């Protein structure tokens with residue numbers, strides 16, 4: 001089994017921290033983007049609109065899968081929870097993908113300011129992944145099609161590897177659950193490989209998801225019944241994730257088990273959209289938000305010249 005060095009694991013942890021920070025900053029900030037002074041109510045956007053709960057899981061899955069397939073130009077990532085757009089945008093920004101289509105999104109301080117200020121803002125970026133996002137071919141809004149889209153991308157392209165992140169709420173849709181049968185129709189010699197990851201974060205908006213209520217054994221048996229080998233990834237540490245990715249498994253189906261809203265202030269159903277709703281008017285929430293942003297220690301992750 002191939003193993004990933006400590007330096008690379010640390011880099012992945014830092015990347016995930018930076019993407020988490022940028023996700024929160026996009027949701028909340030219209031100024032003071034790197035907290036160069038104490039956070040004030042004037043720094044907060046007047047209307048908070050977006051989804052936080054799924055972001056950390058997206059950042060974990062994106063960083064790990066992209067690293068694992070870093071030498072494969074035919075790798076792509078399909079995102080089911082497009083409402084977790086701050087996370088997708090953070091990754092595309094950091095990788096310089098956004099700057100390829102929008103020069104204002106250069107990977108520096110000015111770019112950070114631009115993506116944060118413009119998120120969910122009139123004439124700026126929408127709150128969900130949309131056709132303005134590099135690589136987005138189908139704008140969702142309606143959950144359920146990620147897996148079917150991934151198999152569509154694989155059709156007739158044996159060189160392709162497509163990983164697809166599916167929410168546990170999304171898997172409750174008829175389309176998503178039935179799409180687990182699609183691999184039976186694809187001849188492996190003529191089509192690409194699809195690698196599903198179920199993001200088991202426990203909730204579908206404010207209620208527990210059905211799949212989170214199943215025992216690990218029940219879930220494993222269900223996935224096995226569809227013809228996959230279930231692989232549980234417990235928690236968000238890249239070391240575990242990379243180890244499991246490097247284990248050779250026939251037709252794997254990864255189950256990324258995280259807590260909804262992980263790394264944020266409330267880690268459950270209330271984390272789905274905006275976890276702290278009134279930092280612009282409530283002193284306690286403002287301080288909680290500042291502590292949350294500071295917990296990522298973003299200053300350590302930015303090169304000094306960009307931090308100036």
Ligand SMILES: Cc1ncc(C[n+]2csc(CCOP(=O)(O)OP(=O)(O)O)c2C)c(N)n1
Pocket residue numbers: 053054081083141142143144166167168169170171173199201203204205209260272
């Ligand atoms: C077909 C459909 N039904 C309902 C919704 C409303 N909706 C938006 S997000 C969401 C919860 C999704 O849960 P999950 O897929 O687990 O994503 P996560 O918890 O990671 O945010 C729902 C039900 C929708 N977008 N599409």
